[in-house]
Amino acid sequence: MTGEGMVARHDGRVNGATNGHGADDLLLEVKELQMHFPIKKGFLRRTVGHVKAVDGVNFSIRTGETLGLVGESGCGKTTTGRSIIRAYDPTGGEILYHQPDGRTVDLARLRSGELQPYRRDIRMIFQDPYSSLNPRMTVFQIVSDPLRVNKVASGKELEDRVAALLRRVGLRPEYMRRYPHAFSGGERQRVGIARALALNPRLVVADEAVSALDVSVRAQILNLLEDLQAEFNLTYLFVAHDLSVVEHICDRVAVMYVGKLVEMGPTEELYARPLHPYTEALLSAVPLPDPRLRDKGRRIILQGDVPDPSNPPSGCYFHPRCPYAKENCKTDGPPLREITPGRYAACHYAEELQLRGVVGGSVVA
Amino acid sequence: MAESTRPAKPTAPTAAESVGRRAGLAASAAPVRRRTGVWGRFRRHKVALVGTFILLILVIGAVGAPIIARNDPYKVSISSYRKPPRAANILGTDSSGRDVLSRLLHAGRVSLSVGLVAVAIYATIGIILGALAGFYGGWVDSLIMRAADIVLAFPTLILIITIVSILGPSIYNVMLVIGLLGWPPIARIVRGLFLTLREREFILAGRTIGASNSRLIFRHILPNALAPVIVAATFGMASAILLEAGLSFLGLGVQPPTPSWGNMLTDAQSLTVLESMPWLWIPPGIAIALAVLAINFIGDGLRDALDPYLLR
Numbered sequence: 001m002t003g004e005g006m007v008a009r010h011d012g013r014v015n016g017a018t019n020g021h022g023a024d025d026l027l028l029e030v031k032e033l034q035m036h037f038p039i040k041k042g043f044l045r046r047t048v049g050h051v052k053a054v055d056g057v058n059f060s061i062r063t064g065e066t067l068g069l070v071g072e073s074g075c076g077k078t079t080t081g082r083s084i085i086r087a088y089d090p091t092g093g094e095i096l097y098h099q100p101d102g103r104t105v106d107l108a109r110l111r112s113g114e115l116q117p118y119r120r121d122i123r124m125i126f127q128d129p130y131s132s133l134n135p136r137m138t139v140f141q142i143v144s145d146p147l148r149v150n151k152v153a154s155g156k157e158l159e160d161r162v163a164a165l166l167r168r169v170g171l172r173p174e175y176m177r178r179y180p181h182a183f184s185g186g187e188r189q190r191v192g193i194a195r196a197l198a199l200n201p202r203l204v205v206a207d208e209a210v211s212a213l214d215v216s217v218r219a220q221i222l223n224l225l226e227d228l229q230a231e232f233n234l235t236y237l238f239v240a241h242d243l244s245v246v247e248h249i250c251d252r253v254a255v256m257y258v259g260k261l262v263e264m265g266p267t268e269e270l271y272a273r274p275l276h277p278y279t280e281a282l283l284s285a286v287p288l289p290d291p292r293l294r295d296k297g298r299r300i301i302l303q304g305d306v307p308d309p310s311n312p313p314s315g316c317y318f319h320p321r322c323p324y325a326k327e328n329c330k331t332d333g334p335p336l337r338e339i340t341p342g343r344y345a346a347c348h349y350a351e352e353l354q355l356r357g358v359v360g361g362s363v364v365a
Numbered sequence: 366m367a368e369s370t371r372p373a374k375p376t377a378p379t380a381a382e383s384v385g386r387r388a389g390l391a392a393s394a395a396p397v398r399r400r401t402g403v404w405g406r407f408r409r410h411k412v413a414l415v416g417t418f419i420l421l422i423l424v425i426g427a428v429g430a431p432i433i434a435r436n437d438p439y440k441v442s443i444s445s446y447r448k449p450p451r452a453a454n455i456l457g458t459d460s461s462g463r464d465v466l467s468r469l470l471h472a473g474r475v476s477l478s479v480g481l482v483a484v485a486i487y488a489t490i491g492i493i494l495g496a497l498a499g500f501y502g503g504w505v506d507s508l509i510m511r512a513a514d515i516v517l518a519f520p521t522l523i524l525i526i527t528i529v530s531i532l533g534p535s536i537y538n539v540m541l542v543i544g545l546l547g548w549p550p551i552a553r554i555v556r557g558l559f560l561t562l563r564e565r566e567f568i569l570a571g572r573t574i575g576a577s578n579s580r581l582i583f584r585h586i587l588p589n590a591l592a593p594v595i596v597a598a599t600f601g602m603a604s605a606i607l608l609e610a611g612l613s614f615l616g617l618g619v620q621p622p623t624p625s626w627g628n629m630l631t632d633a634q635s636l637t638v639l640e641s642m643p644w645l646w647i648p649p650g651i652a653i654a655l656a657v658l659a660i661n662f663i664g665d666g667l668r669d670a671l672d673p674y675l676l677r
Contacts, residue, residue: 085573112575119575132566136588142567146574195570 026098027203027235028084028122029060033108034092035076035083039310051310053079055259056093058336061203066229066236068250068267070243070282072306076259078127081205081239083108085124086115097122100202120150123201127208129188133180139166139191140176146198165194169224186217190224197228205237210245222249243286247271255279258307258317261336265343272357275345277322280355288358316347324353406670413666419659423652427473436464438471439622450644457644460632469648472624477656479540479609479625480602486544488598491551496582496590498552499559510556513549521546522611529617536619539612543605551597558590592671599664603657610653626653 034057036050054076061067069077083090086107095107097118107118123146126132133142143162147153153161163173169190180188189209196204206225210218226249228234240246246253247267254264255278263276274280284300302321307313313320319329328348336346347353407413426433436454442462450457456465498509525542532538562568563586571585606626612618613627621628626649633639633646 082569087569087573116575119573124570124573126566126570128566132570134567134571134585134589137585145571145576149574149576149580192570199574 025063027061027063028098028237029096030080030084030093031058031096032093033057033080033083033090033095035079035088036091049310052259052312053309054083054090055309055312057256057259057261059254059261059264061235061237063202063235064229064233065251066238066249068246068253069237069239069256070241070246070253071256072241072282074306074309075256076309077239077241077256078207080256081124081207081237084203084237085122085205086110086112086119087124116150120146120199121201122203122205123196123199125189125192125196125204125206125209128212129185129192130180130212132192133188135180138177138179139171139183142180142191143176143194143198146195150199152199161198162194165198166191168197168228169194170220184217185213186220189213189217189221193221193224193228197232200232201234203235203237205239207239208241209238211240211242218245225249243271243282247286255282258312259309260317261344261346262318263343263345263347264336265345269343270357274355274357275339275343275350275353276318276347277324277353277355278318279345280357283358284356286358324349403670407666410666410669412662413669416659416662416666419655420663423473423656423659424477426470427477430467430470430474434464434467434470436467438463438467438624440464447638447642447645449642456648457642459629459645460638465629465644465648468624468629469626469652472626472629472649473652473656475536475619475623475625476606476609476627476653479536479543479619480606480656480660482540483543483547483605483609484598484601486540487547487601488551488594490545491548492555492587492594494548495552495555496559496587499556500563500578500582500586502560506556509552513552516546517549519546522608525608525612526615526617529612534612534617534620536623536625539609539618543608547601547605551594551601554593554597555590558593559586562586562589593668596664596668596671599660599667603660603664606653606656606660626656 033054034052035054036052038047039049039051040046041048057076057080059067069080071077079088082088084095084107086095090108093108096104097107098104099121105118107115107122110118137145140159140162143165144153144158147158147161162176166173166176171187171190171194175182180191183191189212192209209225210221213221222245225236229236236249238246238250250267252265253267253270255262255270255276257278263270263274263279265275270279271283274283281300281302300323304321307317307320315328315330315333316322316325317333319325322329326349332348334346334348336344337350339345339350430438440463442458444462445454445458446462447460448454448458448462454464454466456469459465459468494509494513498506524546525539528542529538532542559582563581568581568585571581576585609618609625610627610630613625614631616628616631619625619628629649630646633642638645
């Protein structure tokens with residue numbers, strides 16, 4: 001509860017700073033986004049509490065950039081992504097979508113009937129290439145589904161468009177009458193990408209899009225995503241937990257912890273010199289290619305577990321695990337504030353701490 | 366960019382993989398699993414094949430009854446009643462002098478179609494109600510499932526006897542009554558599958574493109590839930606045939622002179638017939654037993670053949 005208030009206080013600052021890059025090229029602004037799931041118990045299904053999966057998240061995405069959203073399992077990054085595509089109805093906050101004609105619409109407020117035009121602009125690539133493709137639909141049916149539902153094309157034109165999409169993502173259109181089980185994981189993910197691109201979206205939310213793939217295929221899919229971004233001027237919200245993937249593909253990174261952003265900034269700067277102790281701990285877990293650097297005590301092992309999002313700790317949510325925590329961290333929750341231009345952190349001591357990052361695969365002291 | 370927009374060259378599967386990220390990856394999606402499809406697995410189930418063969422014979426006999434049967438199944442002949450099997454009547458004649466073989470074949474039409482129609486009715490009801498319950502959940506689910514519990518709580522045979530005696534015994538009433546009372550097991554199966562399937566990511570994908578609920582239910586989820594329904598419906602047909610036989614035996618089902626396997630047995634109720642005229646009751650008895658067994662075997666085979674799809 002204290003958390004909501006404290007982020008709200010600094011709401012103006014966060015958005016003021018992003019506007020410094022020019023409000024014109026903003027595509028999406030997420031303000032104070034909240035997604036609380038009720039916990040129901042007992043015979044009467046009474047609500048006994050809330051899981052604060054997303055609890056006051058602020059960020060903005062500029063047209064053409066890739067914003068990475070990272071964090072541990074259960075930190076709310078997937079929920080954030082799904083709220084933006086309105087798979088969930090957010091319990092609070094705004095999702096301001098800037099349309100090409102300059103108008104701005106708050107997606108969080110729209111009812112499902114009014115969402116249809118924006119559903120075409122914001123699409124999602126799913127994590128699991130097995131669960132996300134209907135085993136009883138052919139690849140053609142899967143990829144053409146968005147086009148049919150939105151009555152964009154039919155008959156021969158539909159077939160041509162699906163063929164072109166498949167070709168574009170590196171699949172052979174001759175196989176479009178096959179069912180997903182005939183394809184490998186990487187190929188299935190390409191089908192998922194083709195489905196996401198079918199309606200020419202502006203923003204693609206990639207929810208752990210490469211996590212389920214093995215390493216060699218992962219690189220292919222990442223390259224494909226980059227190519228498609230350049231070709232169709234796509235904007236990505238890249239939800240991931242793999243920091244090396246994020247470093248490769250993202251322009252900016254936002255780090256999430258227990259439903260809140262703890263740090264946000266340009267990828268290189270954030271990796272080289274993190275401003276939040278949690279980011280430092282995350283980065284210390286990135287595997288290094290140089291074997292001589294292994295087992296050098298680089299790794300920061302956090303004590304304890306991720307807090308229960310239905311019952312977060314007082315003050316800074318990270319203080320029970322933070323090696324640098326001081327007395328006021330237990331009572332006073334730090335807001336996300338701009339430390340240096342373009343860099344935000346939610347830590348009282350962001351300026352004082354000298355935290356270690358990673359650059360080009362080596363440790364920065 | 367330019368390179369990647371070009372359609373992939375049709376290279377050999379292994380080569381395509383190694384060529385790298387922009388090569389025709391789909392080339393590896395060769396038809397490797399065709400042989401192990403549903404039919405492939407069904408075919409390996411010998412008992413199911415035997416069942417299919419038996420049922421096929423019964424169906425051919427029933428469908429082709431007017432052609433195959435040389436005698437009119439309704440033609441009464443006082444002079445030649447309860448005659449044992451002979452050249453003119455291969456399975457003998459019944460108490461009214463009608464040809465048993467002709468009646469057996471025509472009875473197959475009634476009995477098998479009762480099974481088919483009744484199951485079609487209750488499978489349709491069960492699928493629709495189960496889909497609604499599983500998809501919407503909440504009070505819709507509670508309402509439908511409590512209704513199913515109530516229907517299940519009644520002893521089916523007694524309920525059917527009551528209803529048939531009110532509506533009057535006829536083949537259509539039997540179909541209707543079995544059809545209207547049989548849906549709860551199907552609804553439960555479908556509901557259970559919908560509950561799990563609706564949480565899958567491909568349904569989320571469908572939702573986020575704005576697909577309507579009916580599209581999600583019938584195009585996205587239902588095809589994934591059909592396999593176990595087909596299996597349950599197969600077993601249901603066997604029990605519907607048995608139920609019809611039972612009802613007709615009790616005189617509540619198909620009414621004479623229309624033959625059904627059940628009411629042919631009714632005619633053989635007396636001790637003299639049982640002791641000295643086996644041609645009156647053995648053929649319909651065997652027909653019922655064979656039909657039920659064959660359908661159950663097919664159901665078994667279908668379950669084994671379709672199950673692997675459910676695991677994914």
